[in-house]
Structure formats: structure tokens, C-alpha cells
Amino acid sequence: MFEEKIKNRQARIGVVGLGYVGLPVLLAFGKNGFPVLGLDVDADKVEQLNCGRSYIHHIPEEAVRSLLETGRFQTTTDFSRASGLDAVLICVPTPLTQHREPDMRYIVATARALSPHLVANQLIVLESTTYPGTTRDVLIPELESQTVLRANRDFWVAYSPEREDPNNREFSVSNVPKVIGADHPTGLQWTESLYGAITQTTVPIGDTRVAEAAKLMENVFRSVNIALVNELKVIFDRMGIDIWQVIDVAKTKPFGYMPFFPGPGLGGHCIPIDPFYLSWKAKEYGIVTRFIELAGEINVSMPNYVMEKIQSALNRQSKSVRGSCIFILGVAYKKDVDDDRESVSFKIMETIEAQGGSADFHDPYIAVIGDKKEYPHFTGKQRAPLEDMGRYDLTVILTDHSAYDYDFIVKESRMVVDTRNACRHIQSDKIIKA
The missing domain is CATH 3.40.50.720 (NAD(P)-binding Rossmann-like Domain)
Known part of the structure; x- marks a missing residue:
């Protein structure tokens, strides 16, 4: 059912975090014919996008306005609307604390905000760069914290690290190989189907920790x-x-x-x-x-x-x-x-x-x-x-x-x-x- 929706461009795609990573991903799905919903806690960003304005220099306002005109593009601060989505991509910051330790508060806050609104047969994908084990040990427990649904049984979880290079005119979401990691075959299959709709090449791996480690290796x-x-x-x-x-x-x-x-x-x-x-x-x-x-x-x-x-x-x-x-x-x-x-x-x-x-x-x-x-x-x-x-x-x-x-x-x-x-x-x- 999920893959059929992807094929027919009927799957509703949500992106949490509308910054330098999340907004290009949201626009890429919208440009490829999907109905998309952007979620962000920043009401100013949401208002600007809903008015057809871009707050990122290298993303032209025409890209936002043209999608608004199709009626398939919306943004909101209301996380309860996640219940109407088939896939939710998390693109939130992962900074360091003042002691140079991972700061997981944005991932945790996002997962907690989504948890009460999860529905069966939904796909959740983390794109934020992080340490190996975050998807299993941090994201999934928080997603399960306010629902009876269980990850990789009732809904599916994957990790697909962003490879965004702002204002790079040679490489974009469509032609950069997309690494996909999932700990369950169904999650892997669904995630590959999802990203395969907007990018030329997917790189599937049946282990979220490997995908997380690969992203860190690139930047190290x-x-x-x-x-x-x-x-x-x-x-x-x-x-x-x-x-x-x-x-x-x-x-x-x-x-x-x-x-x-x-x-x-x-x-x-x-x-x-x-x-x-x-x-x-x-x-x-x-x-x-x-x-x-x-x-x-x-x-x-x-x-x-x-x-x-x-x-x-x-x-x-x-x-x-x-x-x-x-x-x-x-x-x-x-x-x-x-x-x-x-x-x-x-x-x-x-x-x-x-x-x-x-x-x-x-x-x-x-x-x-x-x-x-x-x-x-x-x-x-x-x-x-x-x-x-x-x-x-x-x-x-x-x-x-x-x-x-x-x-x-x-x-x-x-x-x-x-x-x-x-x-x-x-x-x-x-x-x-x-």
C-alpha cells in the first residue's frame, strides 16, 4: 500500500525542521508531485513559507510560490497534523553542548511531539547527523513514549543522513546518492521506495548504525x-x-x-x-x-x-x-x-x-x-x-x-x-x- 502510494504520488510527506536541510528536501518532494507538509516550531518560518517567501538565499522564492500554487504545499507549527502523513522526515539540528558532547534535545523534542500522533503503517526517517546508535537508542524510545504502537512492528523507522551542500549547483537532492539505513526489511524497502522517487541513486543498508557511522566518516x-x-x-x-x-x-x-x-x-x-x-x-x-x-x-x-x-x-x-x-x-x-x-x-x-x-x-x-x-x-x-x-x-x-x-x-x-x-x-x- 505504501509503495503504491509512492508510485502514484499520493503519499503525504512531512518534513520536521525547515532549515538548510529540511526545506530543500520538502521542496524536492513537492516538485516531484507529492503533497507535502512542513512542520517547524518557528512560527516566523512557517508564515514566510505560507506567504511564498524564502528565508534562505540560494532557494528562490519562485520555488516556494510555484508549489503553493499547486495546492500541494503547506507548512504548520501544529504537530498533530502529523497523523495525516504517510512519511515524516526529521531534519533538526544536532549541535554540541558547551562540553563538546552531543546535544540531543532537538531530536528528543521532535520525537516527543510526534509520538501522540503516530499512526499505524507510518514511516519515520531521521536525517540529522548523529552518533551510531541514536536511531535505536534515542529516537525510537521517544517515539514510543506516548503511544501503544511499537517501532518496526506497527510503524517503521529508518535513518538516511543528509548530504546537503548549500548553494552547490552541481549536486543537489536529485543527483547525490542517498544512503538509507533501516533495522527491519520492511522499513528499508519503504525508505528506498520513498527516496527513490526524488533521487537517482539509493544506497540501502540493513543497519541504522552503519548509516549513522558512514555520515560521520564523511565529515571526519x-x-x-x-x-x-x-x-x-x-x-x-x-x-x-x-x-x-x-x-x-x-x-x-x-x-x-x-x-x-x-x-x-x-x-x-x-x-x-x-x-x-x-x-x-x-x-x-x-x-x-x-x-x-x-x-x-x-x-x-x-x-x-x-x-x-x-x-x-x-x-x-x-x-x-x-x-x-x-x-x-x-x-x-x-x-x-x-x-x-x-x-x-x-x-x-x-x-x-x-x-x-x-x-x-x-x-x-x-x-x-x-x-x-x-x-x-x-x-x-x-x-x-x-x-x-x-x-x-x-x-x-x-x-x-x-x-x-x-x-x-x-x-x-x-x-x-x-x-x-x-x-x-x-x-x-x-x-x-x-
Whole structure:
């Protein structure tokens, strides 16, 4: 019955959590002809979507409006409406606590909100990145907490990790292979049928823990390799060698090498966080994850390296950080997105101000800094005009947005610290690479 509904595009699909992961998934199902319902505790997001507006830069409003016009697209804060769904996908955040331990409160809260409204023959899929065992040990007990229904008997549970890369125009939900993990054959079959309707390739595995571990492996791999190239950046800089030229030469090898690129530190919701989920879980088995911990230490130290370069650039002007006005370009964690979660820019801005300087920012996609729990004093801070760049003692490029005219930036700035090799085609003694 479920698979027949999928085939006929009659299955009603719900997505909990309408952020950078959940909203694209919701739109993908809607675009493929399914009736979809978005659920979120944020009433503002729900209202904007129901009015045809997008709050994520790289998701055009036309994509939302066109689905609204079909009548198959709705969003709500009312979780009781989950009882009318055939499948519910959970795409909520999985941050770390201040002690770098997994914070399961969003998964737990979502499962508790859904539990009273579960119905027989429903499929629940967790997409949030998490440690091996979360689906079995955390999600299922909470889903069963307020109902007589039992998982993998009356309703089915699976884990399918998100592989969203915001604003990546080459890869999207439709052409990225979708890993599917379930502990029951029926759950696996149903989940494969579900995602097979919107993506070209599914990768089924009959074990949720393997699927959970695979997602962590992907991000640990990136974290360790980014740490390696960040460490090489510092080493080669001391030798007077340009790391970016080294990478350009090394990546000409057609096998056995994959280029990774250095930066001012890690940002986003995945790489700075996910490896520590595995590190925490490994401690239950008496294992110290030395590679993961070392990679984390190196990546976390990169803002200090940037500060050294900032000090060096100011020294050339016979100035110190104290009393200097510094212009930060980019607070998004990567280029051409409006996502500033875990952005290293805030750490660098905080360090500048702690050392007696002042830091203003500009970002074409972020006009005002939103609520920042770790940096509450930046909440509400507005971007400065790009045209005022010349009045600052130093410009620091932390996010290499495509919208920036780097020739103009170098021309108008007194000096530039470039952490992204954004000015690689410009010859100027104003530029210091970091």
C-alpha cells in the first residue's frame, strides 16, 4: 500500500525542521508531485513559507510560490497534523553542548511531539547527523513514549543522513546518492521506495548504525584533511612557500591525491561539530580518537594564525590591534551562502575587540547578525557599507563571496589580509596571505 502510494504520488510527506536541510528536501518532494507538509516550531518560518517567501538565499522564492500554487504545499507549527502523513522526515539540528558532547534535545523534542500522533503503517526517517546508535537508542524510545504502537512492528523507522551542500549547483537532492539505513526489511524497502522517487541513486543498508557511522566518516575525513592542509599552510609559510601554488601543482596528479584548501578555520553546522559525535561515542568503548582530536585542535587554532597575520599587517603601518579599526569581509561560513552557523568570523571579530581594536563587517547575504549564543554582543550588529572600506586600517577577507570585486577591494583598502586566496590574480604589496 505504501509503495503504491509512492508510485502514484499520493503519499503525504512531512518534513520536521525547515532549515538548510529540511526545506530543500520538502521542496524536492513537492516538485516531484507529492503533497507535502512542513512542520517547524518557528512560527516566523512557517508564515514566510505560507506567504511564498524564502528565508534562505540560494532557494528562490519562485520555488516556494510555484508549489503553493499547486495546492500541494503547506507548512504548520501544529504537530498533530502529523497523523495525516504517510512519511515524516526529521531534519533538526544536532549541535554540541558547551562540553563538546552531543546535544540531543532537538531530536528528543521532535520525537516527543510526534509520538501522540503516530499512526499505524507510518514511516519515520531521521536525517540529522548523529552518533551510531541514536536511531535505536534515542529516537525510537521517544517515539514510543506516548503511544501503544511499537517501532518496526506497527510503524517503521529508518535513518538516511543528509548530504546537503548549500548553494552547490552541481549536486543537489536529485543527483547525490542517498544512503538509507533501516533495522527491519520492511522499513528499508519503504525508505528506498520513498527516496527513490526524488533521487537517482539509493544506497540501502540493513543497519541504522552503519548509516549513522558512514555520515560521520564523511565529515571526519574532511575535517582531518582540512586540518592537514591548514598545518601545511603554516609550515610552508615559514619556508616562504605559497601553499596555494603547492596545491595547484599537487592536484595535477590524476590519482592518489584529492585537493583540500586551507582557510581561517572551520565553519558551518557539519565539520566543526560532527567529528566530535564520534569522538564522544568512542569513549564508551575506551577509545581515544587521536586523529579526530588533533584535527580539531589544528582547525580551532587557525583563527590565532589569522590574528598573527593581522598583527603583521598592522605592524607594517606602525600600528597595533589596539586602537585599530578592522573591516571584516564575510561572516557566512562559506562563499555565496547566507549561513553563518559556527562561522569563524565571529571568533576573529571577538579576538580583535578583546585586544582593543574594533571590528565591523560586510557580507552581501547577511545584513544583520542574528541571535548568537556564543557571541551575544554581536547579535543585532548591522553590516557596514562596502564603500567605507577606505577608512579602515585593514581589510580581512574571511569569506570569498563571488559578489565581491577584489580589484576594487585591494585598491580601496590600506592593506588586505587574504585568508581564502581570493586575490590570487592581483599583484600588490598591500596583500598578506593568511
